[in-house]
Amino acid sequence: MWALRRAADPLRSQGCRVGVSLAACSNFTVRSDYVKNAVDISEPAEWASGGCLLPKRFYHSPSSHLHLSLWSCGLSSQAGAKSSGDEEDSEDGFSELETPVNTDSIEESNTGEEVVEEVVSEPELSDLDSEEGLAEASQNELGLSDAEAGAADEESKKRSPGNLFKVIVNAQNIKSALSKWVEEGNHLGRSEISVAVLSLRRRRMYGKALQISEWLEENKQLNFVERDYASHLDLIAKVRGFQKAEQYIGKIPESMRGEIIYRTLLANCVAATNAKKAEEVFNKMRDLEFPITAFACNQLILLYKRLDKKKIADVLLLMEKENVKPTLFTYRVLIDTKGQSNDITGMEQVLETMKAEGIEPDIFTQSVLAKHYINAELIEKAEAVLKEMEGLNLKENRAACKSLLPLYAALGKADDVKRVWKTCESNPHLDECVAAIEAWGKLGKIAEAEAVFEKMSKIWKRLPSKNYTALLRVYANHKLLSKGKDLAKRMADSGCRIGPLTWDGLVKLYVEAGEVEKADSILQKAVQQSSLKPMFNSYIVILDQYAKRGDVHNAEKMFHRLKQAGYVGRLRQYQSLLQAYINAKTPAYGFRDRMKADNIFPNKAVAAQLAQVDAFKKTAISDLLD
Template structure:
C-alpha cells in the first residue's frame, strides 16, 4: 500500500516533467553558460554524444581530479539530456547519484529515474524499480511516473489500476494523472472515455492547461465547434491562461468547420504567443494558413521566421514544402528544397518525399523518377515511404512490373512491416483485373515473407486464375502453411 503523504515541491516539479509535453528548456541557459566558461562537469557530460560512451566514467574522472559534484548540477544535466532524448546517459547519471551516500534523493529524483528506466530498459524494469524503492519514495511523483510508463506502453488495465491505487492513497491532488489517462484513451481511439475522466478529475482537483488542450483535441476529433467553444469558456472561468496550442486547436476546429473568420481570429491570437521558446507554433501557423488558402500570410510567417531563426529545422522545411504544394507552387517549393539541401546535413528522406508526393499525385511520374535519381545522387537514402509513394504512382499508370519492384524495395527498408491493408488490397485488385497470375503469385510470396497473408489475398489469387481461365495451384496446403483461415472457394 502506498504511504499517505503529500509530495514535496520538488516532487511536484518532477511530476510535471513527466507530462506528455517535452521537458521545459528553462535550465538550458545555466548549463550552456557554465560550459562556455571552460571545462565544467556539465560540459563534459553533455558532449557525450555516442551512446557507447559512459557518463559514469566522466563522473569518476571528475571526482578523481578532486572536484566536487553538486546534486543540482547533475539534475540540470539530466534535464538537458532528457530534452534531447539522450536517455541512456541521463539514466547512468541517475544511477550514479543513487550510489552516493551524501546525495539525498527526493521522490522527484526517483520519479525521473523511473521514467528513464522505462525508456531505456522497458516497462518490466520500471515496475521492478518501483517495487524496490523505499516506501518514503512512493509519492505522487513516482506513482505518476509509473502511470506515465503504463500509458506510453498502452497498458490500459495497469494504468487504470494505478490510478485507482493513487486515489486510495490520496495522491490525486493535481491534473497530471488524469491528463495521462485522457492521452491514453485518445491514442487508442477510445474517445468515449474522455468525458468520464474529466468528470472524475473535477471530483478531485481542477483542470490545468494540458487538460484543456487535450479536451479541445477531443472536441476536434468529434468535429464539434459547440463543444470546443464551451470548453474554452470553462477554461476562462477556471482562469487557466491559454497558450499557442490552445488557439492552434481552436483555429483547426473552426477551419475544418468552414468558419474561416473565427479561424483567422484564433490564428492572430496564436501568433501573439509564438516566440523563440515556443518555436513549434510557427510550423503550425504555416500549416493552418495553408489550409485557409491564405498565401499572403503563409509567406509573411515564413519571412518572419527567417528574421527570428538563424537556421530552420527539417520539420519547418517540411511544413513549408507541403504548404507550397497545396498552392501548386512547385517552382517555389523546389527553391525551398534546394535551400534545405544546401543547409541541412540530415539527408532526411521525409523532406524530398514532399516533392515526390506532389509529382506522383499529379500523375507526373517521369518527373518523380528524375527527382528520385537526383536525391539518390545527393546521398539521400529512399525510405519505405518513398517507395510506397512510387507503388501508388505506378498503380495509377498500370505498370505492374514497377509496382512489384517498388513494393519489394519498400519492404526491404523495414525490419517488420506494419500491414497496410489499403495498399495490399489495391495491388491485388489491380493484378486481379489484369489476370496476371505470375504477378499474383509473386505478390503473395512478397507479403508472406513480410509476415502478412490473409484469406482475402488467397481469394484474390483464385480470382486472378479464374480471370486467366487457368487452374490454380493447390491452395489448401499453402493456406495451412500460412496459418490462414479457410478461404471462401470461388467457382471457376
Template sequence: MWAIRRSSSSLKKQGFISRSSRISCMMNKVTGRYSEGNSEGISNEISDQYLSFRGFCKTAHGSSKLFLGWQKNFFSLVGTKSSSEIDSNLDDEFSELMGPTVTKGMLDKNVEAELCKDDVDGEDVEMPHDKLELSDSESDARQGESLREKVPMELLKAITAAPVLSLDRVMDEWIEKGNDLTRTEITFIRIYLRRRHMYKRALQLFEWLELKRQLIFTDKDYASHVDLIAKVHGIHKAETYVERVPNSFRSEVVYLSLLANCAYKGYMKKSEEIFNKMRNLGFPLTSSVCSHLFLLYNKKDKKKIVDVLLLMKKENVKPTDIIYQILIDAKGQSNDIAGMEQIIETMKAEGMEPKMYTKSIIAKHYIFGGLVGKAENVLKQMEGEIEENHMVCRHLIALYANLKKVDDVRRIWQLCEPNARIIDCMTAIEAFGKLHKIEEAEAVFDKMSKEGKHLTSKHYYPLLCIYASHKMLAKGKDLVKRMSESGCPIGPLTWDGLIRLYIKAGEVEKADTILQKAAHVTCLKPKFTSYVAVMEEYAKRGDVHDTEKIFYKMRQAGYVCRIHQFQCLIQAYINAKAPCYGIADRMKADNVFPNRVLENMLLQSDPFKKTLLTC
C-alpha cells in the same frame, strides 16, 4: 465555473459511434462494467453540478454511483504477384539506396538522433505531452536557464559528444581530474538532455550517479530515474525499479512519473492500475494526476473523461490551463464547436487566457469545422505574439497551409526565415508541400541543409514524403542517395518514405520488398505506418495472400493488432469476393471488438449470411 456542462450536446449529435446492444454487451464483458439501464441519471446529475460534457457522460454503460465508492471500483478492469517474385535487380537498387544503415555498432551514436521527435539544434522544443511530463515543466525550463552560466561547458560537451556506452568513462575521467560534480550541474545537464529527448544518455548519467554515489537521491531524483527508464526500457522495467526505491522516498511524485509515461503511451489498463494504487496509498488527487488521465482518455476513450470530471468535482480539484487545453481539444475533435467555445469562455472567466499552443488548437478545430472567419481571427491574435514568441511562426505557417492561403504562408515564412531554426524549416517544407509548391519546399530544404549543423533522417523525411505524394520517384531516390552520401544513417523514417514513394508510383511489390528487407537489416523495426501502407494497397487489390502476410509480419514485429488492421484484412477478402472464415474468432482472440464500420464489414464478408436465394 462549472457551467461549461450546459453548452454541450449529446454524443449522438456529435457523430460518435454508438454500438449496438450486442457490441455493448461484448465490451461490458471485457471492462467489467455492465449496463443497468440508460445513463440519463448521470447525465442530469452532471449537468447541474459539474464542468463536464453531455457527450462524454451519455454512454451505454454509465452509472451515477460509479464514483461514490471509488476505492473498490473507480476504473474499469479493463491472385496477385507477390513480393518474392520481384526481379532481383531491386536488390542492388535497394542496397544502393540503403547506404550506411543503422547497425548495432552505430546505435550508440545515432539512434537518439534517428528517434528524436524534435529538433536538436539547441532550441527549446514545445510538445503537448512535454507540458505534462514531470521533469520538463516550465519551472524546470526557467531553472535550466538560470543554471546555464554555472555549469562548465566542457563537461556538457563531453557528455553530449560521447557514445552512450562510453558515458561512464567520461564521467570517471571528469572526477579523476579533481573536478567536483554539484547538484546544480547535474540538474542543468538533466534538463538539457531531456529537453532534447536524449533519454538514453540521461539514463546512463543517472545510473552512473546512483552507482558511484555521486548524488544523494531525493524522491524527485528517483522520479526522474523512473521516467527515463520508462522512456528507454519500457513501463515494466520502470515498475521493477520503483519496487527498489526505498520506502521513505517512494512518494507521490515517483508514481506520478510512472503514470505519466503509461498515459502518454496509451496504456489504459496499466494507467488505471497505477492510479488506483496511488489512491490506495493515500495520495491526494491533484490537477497533475487528472491532466495525465485526461490526456489518456482523450486519445483512448473520451467517454471516460466524465468519470475524471466527476471525481474532480467530488475532491474539489480546480482545472488548470493544461486541463482546459485538453478539454478544448476533446470538444473540437467531437465537432462540438459550441461546447468548445463555452469552455473557452469559462476558462477566461476563471482568469486564464488561452496560451499560444491552445490558440493553435482552437484555430485548427475552426478550420476543420469550416469556420474560416473565426479561424482567421484567432490567427490574427497569434500574429500579434510573434515578437514575443518565435515559436508562433511555425504554428501559423502550418495553420495557414491548412487554410490553403499560399500568400500568408509565404508572408509568415519571410518573417521567420532570418532566424529560422531547423524545426521551422521542416514546418515550412511540409506547408509548401501541402500547397503543391515543390520548388519552394526544395528551396527551404536547401537553406536548412546549408545552415544545419547535422541533418538526420527526420530532417529529410518531410521532403521525401512530398516527393512520394506527388509521385516524383526519381527525385525521391536522388534524395535518399544524397542522404547516403552525406553519411546520414538510413532508418525507419527513410524506409517509410521510400515505401510510400513506391506505393504512390504504383509499385507496391517493390515497397513490400523494401519493407521486408528493412525488417532484417537492423535492430530498429520499420514503422507501424509502413506496414499499414503496404497492407492497405494489397487490400485494395483484393490480394488476400499478401494482406495476410503483412498482417502476420506486423504481429511478428511486435505490433499489437488493432481495428484498422482487421478492417484492411476483411476488405481484402471482400474485394477478392472470397469467404472470410473465422475472422470474428481471430478478433476475439486479439481482444479487438468491432465498431459500427467493422461490424458492417463482418456482415458483408460472412460466408454463412442469408441471401434472397437461401431464404
C-alpha cells in the same frame, strides 16, 4: 466542471446518456459491466468497450443521476468520415500533430553548429496529427525536465553549456567517460549532471541519459531523492518499456515511492497506449491513497481520447467529485477530441468554458482550433483564429510562425505563407524551416520547398534527419520518386542518422509511387538492421495498400508485424485488416474473437465491417432457403 459537462446539451437528442449516482462512494476501480449497468445507448452492446473507472458501489436512483451526454456516445456518433480512425494514423508516435509551440528545447542556434542527432527515437512531423503535440505536452506536464532545469544553476549553465554534454555525446562508453571525467578532477555535482541530462532529454537522447542515471546510482555519486528515482524510472520506460520500469519500482526505497513515481509510470503506460495497465496504475494510486491530481486525470483523458471517447465522461465526473480543477492541458485535449469528432459546436462550448474559468488559449491550443475549423470548412472562423495568433506584430510574436505556416498552407493562402516565412527567413529556426517546407509542399510549390532546404544546408553544417524527411515527404506526396531517391542518397552521404522518421518518409515515397512491395522491403530491412522501432504510420500505410488490393495474405503479415513491434490496443489496424477481407470478398472467421482477445471493441464503423465479413450472417434469401 458542471459547465464543461453541460456544454453539449444539443447532443442529448441523440439518445445517449450516462447515469452515475451522486451517492456513490469515492473508491474507484475498473468495472467490466460499465455499459450494462451505467449507460443507456441506442447501439448494440457489442459496440461498447468494457472497462471504465467507476465507483465500486452503484445506486440506480433516478432522481440522483447526472446526465453526461457531452463525453459519452455523442462524440463517437458524431465522428464522420473525416475523423473516423484518422486520429490513430500517426500515433507513434501517438500518434502524432505538431509539437507544442514552446520552442525552448535548446534551440539549434543559427551559428552553423552541428546539430546532434537523436539516438533513441525521433519526433514526428507536424502534418501527421495533433496527437504527438498532446503526447509531448503530456510528458512536459510530468515536470521531470523542469526539475532538472531547476537544479542546474545559472553559474553552471554559463560555465559549462556543453562540456560534459559533449563528452557524453561523443563517448563510445558513457560510464567509462563519466569515470574518467571524475578521475581528471572535473567537478560532477547535481548542477552539471542536470544540465547534461536536460540537454539529452530535450534532444530525446534517452538512451544516453539513462546510462548517466545508472552510473550515478551504481556509484552513489548523488544522494537520490524521489524525483531522481522518478527520472530514472521515466528513462527506463522510454528506452526499455514500461514493464521494465514497473520492475524498477521494486528497487526504489519504500520511503521514496511517492505519487510522482506512480504518475511517471502512469504517463508511460498512456504513452504506450496500454489502457489495462494504465487503469491498474491509476487504481494502485487510489489504493495507496495518493491525492487525485489533474495530471493523473489528464493522462486518462488523453488515453481515452485515443481508445474510447465515451469514457472521458467518467474522468470528468471524477474530477468534479474530487474538486480537481481542469488545467490548460485538460482543455486542449477536450477541444481536440471534440474537433476530431467534427463537433464544432461542442468544441466552441468547451473553449468558452475554458475562458470563463480564467484560462486563455495558448498558441498551440489556437492552432488546434484553427486546424479543426479548416477541416470543417469554416474558413472565416479559421482566419479569425489565425489573425489572433499573429497578434499586432508578427516579429514580436515569432513563436506563432511555426504553427501559422502549415495552417495558411492548408487554407491555400500562398501569399500569407510567403509573408510569414519572410519574417523568419533572415534568421530561421530549424523547426520553422521544417514548417515552411511542409507548407510549400502542401501548396504544390516544390521549388520553394527546395529553396528553404538549401538555405538550411548552408546555415547548418549537418542537418538532423527530420529536416531531410520534411522534404522527402513533400516528394512522396507529389510522387517525385526520382527526387526522393536522390535526397535519400544525399542524406546518407552527409552522415545523417537514419531512423524511424526517415524510414517513414521512404515508405511513403514508394507507396505513393505505387511500389508497395519495395516499401514493405524497406521497412522489413529497417527492423532487421536496427533496434529502433518504426512508426505506427509506416506499417499502416502499407497495410492500407494491401487492404485496397484485397491481399489478405500480406495484410495479415503486416498486421502481425505491427503486433510484434508492440503496436497493440488500437482499433485502426483492425479496420484496415477487415477492409482487406471485404475487398477480397472473403469471410473473416473468428475475427470478433480475435478482437476480444486483444481487448479491442468495435465502434460503429468496425461493427459494419464485421457484418460484411460474417460468414454466418443471415440474408433474406438464406432465411427462405433455411
